[in-house]
Amino acid sequence: MANTQGIGGAAKQAALASIVNGKALKAALFLASATRGPSDATYSTTGEVSGAGYTAGGVAVTNGNSAGLTGTTTFWTPSASIVYSSVTLATAFDAVMIYSTADANRNIGTFTFGSTTVSGGNFTLTMPTNDASTGLVRFA
């Protein structure tokens, strides 16, 4: 039996837990022409969508899940869909940034979903299954 090199799963879970567990999170939408991504340390309005029914900063994220651990992969996913109701976003957008208002608007992650517009309707982001294979945020 050989030894195995690697970062402990419990340590990875603790690291993820420190940024998501019980935190107040929001989700903001960004234009397809914007250049937001993992290099952004925090949320800002640069490149954010604007339009009827949309408030800068986006909407609150339902955060009822804690960082989970299966094997050595830790994972976390919002516990409900993210919904922007009755909005008009005429300029194409393709990304959502989930960020922590509890930690000076720290960028948790930016997720893309293809160019989209909405007119007087709803935009809904339905979350993947919260597990080690498909969770929205995973560290292995």
Added chain:
Amino acid sequence: MSELIETPMIHTMQGNLPIADLEYSTSWEVADEYTKFIETYKLNGEIVRQSAHVLAKQGLFGESLTQTL
């Protein structure tokens, strides 16, 4: 006694309109990371309501690294 006739309405960019007066269409966009469903209502060829629903199939995956001693 008069009979009450209810007309199904839907809220649009032009206010509440009878659904029966609108042209309804749907489209799908399927990618490895997501599936998107778009539903559009048009009145005389003009979009008066369009919604989009995205199902995220998987999130972001990060791999931890260790340095060999």
